[in-house]
Structure formats: C-alpha cells, structure tokens
Amino acid sequence: MPTQSNQRPETGAFFARDRAWHAPALTPEYKTSILRSPQRPLLSLDGTISEITGPVFGHSMIGELDNDLIHNYARSGESAIGERIIVHGRVLDENARPVRGALLEFWQANAGGRYRHKKETYLAAIDPNFGGCGRTITDDEGHYAFRTVKPGPYPWPNGVNDWRPAHIHFSVFGHGFAQRLITQMYFEGDPMIWKCPIVQTIPDRAAIEQLIAPLDWGQTIPMDARAFKFDIVLRGRRSTLFENRLEGN
Amino acid sequence: MVQDLHRLKETPSQTAGPYVHIGLTPNFCDIRGVYETDLGTAMVNERTLGERISLRGRIFDGGETVLRDGMVEIWQADAAGFHNSPSELRGTADPNFTGWGRCPTSGEDGIFHFDTIKPGRVPYKDGRWMAPHITLWIVARGINIGLHTRAYFSDEADANAADPLLSRIEHRARVETMIAQREGNIYTIDIHLQGPKETVFLDI
Numbered sequence: 534m535p536t537q538s539n540q541r542p543e544t545g546a547f548f549a550r551d552r553a554w555h556a557p558a559l560t561p562e563y564k565t566s567i568l569r570s571p572q573r574p575l576l577s578l579d580g581t582i583s584e585i586t587g588p589v590f591g592h593s594m595i596g597e598l599d600n601d602l603i604h605n606y607a608r609s610g611e612s613a614i615g616e617r618i619i620v621h622g623r624v625l626d627e628n629a630r631p632v633r634g635a636l637l638e639f640w641q642a643n644a645g646g647r648y649r650h651k652k653e654t655y656l657a658a659i660d661p662n663f664g665g666c667g668r669t670i671t672d673d674e675g676h677y678a679f680r681t682v683k684p685g686p687y688p689w690p691n692g693v694n695d696w697r698p699a700h701i702h703f704s705v706f707g708h709g710f711a712q713r714l715i716t717q718m719y720f721e722g723d724p725m726i727w728k729c730p731i732v733q734t735i736p737d738r739a740a741i742e743q744l745i746a747p748l749d750w751g752q753t754i755p756m757d758a759r760a761f762k763f764d765i766v767l768r769g770r771r772s773t774l775f776e777n778r779l780e781g782n
Numbered sequence: 783m784v785q786d787l788h789r790l791k792e793t794p795s796q797t798a799g800p801y802v803h804i805g806l807t808p809n810f811c812d813i814r815g816v817y818e819t820d821l822g823t824a825m826v827n828e829r830t831l832g833e834r835i836s837l838r839g840r841i842f843d844g845g846e847t848v849l850r851d852g853m854v855e856i857w858q859a860d861a862a863g864f865h866n867s868p869s870e871l872r873g874t875a876d877p878n879f880t881g882w883g884r885c886p887t888s889g890e891d892g893i894f895h896f897d898t899i900k901p902g903r904v905p906y907k908d909g910r911w912m913a914p915h916i917t918l919w920i921v922a923r924g925i926n927i928g929l930h931t932r933a934y935f936s937d938e939a940d941a942n943a944a945d946p947l948l949s950r951i952e953h954r955a956r957v958e959t960m961i962a963q964r965e966g967n968i969y970t971i972d973i974h975l976q977g978p979k980e981t982v983f984l985d986i
C-alpha cells in the first residue's frame with residue numbers, strides 16, 4: 534500500500550457525477566445498449582463510507598514488464614509487430630490534484646486490429662508476440678507511462694459497415710470505489726473517431742475530445758517510439774468544510 | 783465574468799466492450815504469463831476473521847438472456863465493519879481481508895461468484911447504522927457507464943427494514959432486487975439490467 538502518512542486522509546464524499554457529460558445508458562445507434570440499459574431512474578446516494586473508501590494497490594504488485602505490451606507477451610528476444618508508441622499522462626481529480634497510487638489497467642487490439650480472444654473472429658492475423666494487456670500505478674505526482682504498439686482499427690457487428698477507430702481501453706482505480714472508471718483512448722487525427730457509434734454515445738463534442746490523445750512530439754523518443762499524451766480525470770472530493778461529524782467518530 | 787473554479791471535467795466513461803476480460807482477467811481468458819494471477823480472485827485467506835460466505839448470481843438483459851461477457855467487482859467492509867482503505871479512519875481493517883473482489887461473468891452459465899465474509903455494519907452519513915451490505919459495480923459490452931448497486935442479506939430482515947438507503951426506495955417491491963437470498967452459506971443475487979425485475983441501480 535502506498536504511504537499516505539504525509540497526506541491528509543481523504544474522507545470527503547465525491548462531487549455529484551455530471552451525468553450529462555457521460556453517455557446515457559440507452560444509445561440506440563450502439564445496438565447492444567438497447568437491452569442492457571436500465572430504464573428506471575438511478576437512486577441517488579451521496580457517498581457513504583462504503584463508496585468513498587476503496588482498495589489501494591501497491592507498486593510491489595507490478596511486474597517489470599507489466600507496462601510494456603511490446604514485450605510482456607513476446608518470446609525472449611522478440612517483440613510485438615506494429616508502430617512503437619509510448620502512452621503517458623497524469624491521473625488527476627476534478628480539483629486538478631494528482632491521484633497518486635492509481636491503478637491503471639489497459640487492453641487493446643494488435644497492430645492489425647485483432648484481439649487475442651476466443652470469441653474474436655476478425656480475419657486479421659494474431660501476432661504471436663502480442664497479448665494485449667498491461668498495467669501500471671501512478672507515481673506521487675499522478676504520472677504514468679506505458680509502451681505498446683499502436684492498435685489497428687477493426688470492424689464490428691453493429692451497423693452493416695461499422696468500424697472502431699484505433700483505441701486503447703483503460704480501467705482506472707482512484708482512492709474511492711465511487712471513482713471507478715472504464716474508458717477508451719483515441720488517437721489525434723483519426724477520421725474514424727467521428728464515424729464510431731460507440732464514440733457517438735457521448736453527447737458533448739468537448740467530452741469526446743477529452744478522450745483523444747494528442748501526439749506528443751516533445752516526449753517522442755528519436756529513432757524509437759512516438760509518444761501520445763493522455764490525461765485522465767477522476768471525480769473530485771468535497772472538502773469536509775462544515776460537514777457534520779458522526780457522533781463518536 | 784466571475785472567478786474560475788479551476789475544476790476539471792471527469793473523463794467520460796466508455797463501454798468496457800466485449801473483451802474486458804483481456805484487460806482485467808487475462809489468465810481467465812487464456813492469456814497466460816503476463817500476470818501471475820488475475821487481480822481480485824482471492825479476497826480472504828485462512829486467517830481472515832468473520833463468517834465465510836459466497837456471493838453469486840447472474841446478470842440478465844432486458845430479453846432475459848444471461849450476460850456472458852460482463853464483469854462484476856465488489857467492495858465491502860470486514861467483519862467488524864471497517865474498510866481496507868486509507869480513507870477508513872474509524873478503525874483498522876482486518877489485514878487478512880482485501881474487501882475487494884473481481885469476477886468475470888463468462889463460460890456457459892454466466893455465473894459470478896465471490897468467496898468472501900459477511901461484512902459488519904457501517905454507519906450512514908447521519909450516524910444511523912446501515913444494514914450489512916456489499917457494493918457491486920457492473921460493466922459489460924453495451925453498458926456505457928459502470929452500474930453501482932448493493933447486495934443486502936435476506937437473513938437481516940430487521941436491519942434491512944431500518945436501512946437508510948433501502949427505506950428510500952419508493953416502489954417497495956423493488957427493495958427485493960437488492961436482497962441476496964441465503965441458502966446455507968451461499969447468497970444469491972441476480973442482476974436485471976431492465977424489465978419488470980430491474981435492479982435498483984445507484985447514482986453515487
């Protein structure tokens with residue numbers, strides 16, 4: 534567990550989620566959502582101790598190659614095929630404070646757009662040296678980085694001719710279970726972003742743009758790998774100003 | 783113009799998609815050798831305090847079909863009602879209990895299953911005791927933003943009747959959607975994403 538002793542413990546409840554910023558549950562252009570979307574109103578609950586707490590993960594659980602998808606599944610001396618990239622950024626909260634010790638897990642298709650999964654039937658080739666998963670934990674300033682190959686776009690059964698833009702799936706743990714988030718990162722300049730029914734579930738263009746990682750020329754490593762920068766924002770906490778303390782606590 | 787609050791917007795959620803198991807439980811879907819074990823498979827060890835229980839169930843879509851590509855995570859207090867989290871200031875949680883579990887719903891039957899312990903009670907914000915419960919978070923292809931709900935326990939009728947959250951459910955018949963039914967040491971809770979048995983989901 535990361536040491537928290539030099540930080541004030543975080544005990545505030547989270548800002549209410551701006552549901553208009555996220556996709557609604559029912560988005561008929563993304564057909565699978567039709568039968569998987571709750572139809573009743575959500576029951577609102579200002580976070581209790583059950584949700585403002587959450588598991589923390591120690592840096593010790595992370596293996597040396599966990600943040601290197603080019604090598605973490607490859608045979609010794611070999612590497613995954615594709616455009617070598619670095620994805621890096623920071624995890625912040627809505628108060629713009631870094632989230633230290635955040636566990637990030639990511640998964641993606643290979644350079645040809647093929648996932649290593651038994652239910653995947655796309656005819657693009659499997660890369661024997663690419664597994665497609667990785668993970669890392671943010672440092673004290675909220676920074677993270679991993680190395681991978683740029684995933685390919687792929688077709689999927691939704692409309693007759695729907696394709697996913699190149700993307701990387703992210704799962705993020707902050708410090709409270711109410712912050713739990715899964716999202717997808719896209720790449721600057723990809724015209725397919727604006728054709729994708731899953732991207733278009735998000736109603737606000739500015740919110741979509743928050744998922745598009747710019748090419749980061751400054752962090753690009755000459756003769757090796759281009760860099761893309763992707764910052765992630767988790768829900769922020771209220772300061773516990775004037776909030777009632779529980780009796781006996 | 784007024785002063786800027788300097789707040790950022792939360793990163794928008796996107797569906798976990800059909801291949802969430804690759805990222806979160808790679809060993810489960812035969813991607814071996816990257817991680818030693820999948821996270822969240824072991825919540826307890828032989829020294830964990832409390833009553834051993836299992837929590838299991840399935841997730842149904844609006845056509846009563848079982849989801850086999852979803853994932854459930856749970857988070858709960860230990861037997862004494864403390865969370866294994868730095869934000870838990872009321873006491874120290876059992877070091878032999880993680881409080882967090884993760885399980886794919888897959889295979890033939892789509893069952894999720896957690897071996898855990900029955901949690902102790904924790905207080906609501908106003909100091910009243912909540913009935914013992916486990917927090918669930920559900921993601922899958924077709925779910926645009928993860929769904930939070932709770933599992934309460936069928937053998938805690940008195941505590942459930944006084945629970946501050948359950949008492950706020952206007953349509954009383956829906957309270958049952960959050961009660962896991964006990965048989966022996968197994969509690970079963972089925973999640974219904976929509977339809978007449980739709981689970982009460984929470985905006986936390």
Ligand SMILES: [Fe+2]
Binds near residue numbers: 799
């Ligand atoms: Fe994908």
